[in-house]
Amino acid sequence: MGAKLKKTVVLVGLMGAGKTAVGTVLARRLGVPFLDSDAEIVKAAAMTIPEIFARDGEAFFRAREAEVIARLLRAAPGVLSTGGGAFLGEANREAISGLGVSVWLDADLDLLWQRVRHKDTRPLLRTPDPYGTLAELYHARRPFYAMADLAVRADPRYSIEDMAGRVIEALKTRPDVMEAA
Ligand SMILES: Nc1ncnc2c1ncn2[C@@H]1O[C@H](COP(=O)(O)OP(=O)(O)OP(=O)(O)O)[C@@H](O)[C@H]1O
Numbered sequence: 490m491g492a493k494l495k496k497t498v499v500l501v502g503l504m505g506a507g508k509t510a511v512g513t514v515l516a517r518r519l520g521v522p523f524l525d526s527d528a529e530i531v532k533a534a535a536m537t538i539p540e541i542f543a544r545d546g547e548a549f550f551r552a553r554e555a556e557v558i559a560r561l562l563r564a565a566p567g568v569l570s571t572g573g574g575a576f577l578g579e580a581n582r583e584a585i586s587g588l589g590v591s592v593w594l595d596a597d598l599d600l601l602w603q604r605v606r607h608k609d610t611r612p613l614l615r616t617p618d619p620y621g622t623l624a625e626l627y628h629a630r631r632p633f634y635a636m637a638d639l640a641v642r643a644d645p646r647y648s649i650e651d652m653a654g655r656v657i658e659a660l661k662t663r664p665d666v667m668e669a670a
Pocket residue numbers: 502503504505506507508509510511527570571572573604605611647648649650652
């Protein structure tokens with residue numbers, strides 16, 4: 490029998506940190522549902538994220554994101570991977586700290602860049618200098634991610650499974666989050 494999760498684990502961090510990839514494995518290992526706020530928004534809108542940004546704007550996306558996060562936090566404990574900008578919103582942070590436990594997947598800029606550079610699915614990086622834009626976001630957002638309850642360093646040597654294991658180790662330091670088996 491595994492340890493019992495008492496609160497939803499909310500993964501936060503920049504694009505490419507591994508929130509979706511690590512969250513999927515983490516949920517399987519903890520035996521709880523996996524939810525991804527970006528995926529929920531895409532499903533409800535029946536549009537891709539770049540399409541939503543282009544048609545309705547970022548503010549519309551942020552409003553949907555806040556609704557989805559508040560809804561998912563009210564469900565039974567699970568793993569919730571957020572979009573990269575979600576933890577910047579104060580209302581989101583308050584909802585997450587009230588009902589869940591936040592875990593920052595903290596990756597260096599170069600690692601993030603290696604992971605996002607080949608994909609065109611992130612509208613915020615559709616600029617003439619996507620590396621420069623990612624660097625700006627990296628510096629501007631770190632103070633927000635640093636407010637998370639727990640942080641796990643992402644190193645290029647750690648596989649997705651390794652990262653999930655490291656998150657579980659961090660959760661074990663919090664008896665209010667994980668009941669020992
Ligand atoms: N530890 C890892 N080792 C190797 N590849 C990884 C690791 N973590 C993530 N990846 C890969 O990096 C890419 C980005 O990861 P992922 O989509 O999970 O990031 P994200 O934090 O959810 O980003 P976004 O905020 O844009 O949703 C994916 O191709 C994923 O498979």
